[in-house]
Amino acid sequence: GAVVSQHPSWVICKSGTSVKIECRSLDFQATTMFWYRQFPKQSLMLMATSNEGSKATYEQGVEKDKFLINHASLTLSTLTVTSAHPEDSSFYICSATGGEGYFTEAFFGQGTRLTVV
């Protein structure tokens, strides 16, 4: 199946700094990538949808200026958490759809655990 790689797997940063998380589709071209946030023992909350070469579409309640998403190529999307605060600590997961033929399913990265201290 298609592989999505997310990096880093975990990161600890100081409050006020910015952190970038990468999401790559390794063996297919991802026309659409999604970013989710997952709180402990809870479901995934969709943060935004990004299409290659265009601006991301953010879900209601998600701060665009805080969670910067860039989908510069068909194989890479990045999420930058700017001026991180402890409440931004969470598990962030990306997923991707697209490729030859029509993918009705999404393929997920392994997730990034962010801890802001």
Added chain:
Amino acid sequence: GNSVTQMEGPVTLSEEAFLTINCTYTATGYPSLFWYVQYPGEGLQLLLKATKADDKGSNKGFEATYRKETTSFHLEKGSVQVSDSAVYFCALNRDDKIIFGKGTRLHILP
């Protein structure tokens, strides 16, 4: 709007027991339906899917049938193992957006 409702957990079963995790959906048209599994500390893996009514998805002993008349996609397994302990998410794909249920945590006791 589109939504997915699944039974709340945690669900605790003994090894070799029969498993059912209920999932119902609300959607316009005919969405594709999925079950994803998340093992501790990991991302999500697709467990099975069904793209049209009456389709049955199956994988690793798990099965789910797309029931349009009851808008359901219940997950079943005849004999669970300790290694099946994980969180299971029911989801639908509509307009290229994946909508997840809240997840059901499954504990299998040896």
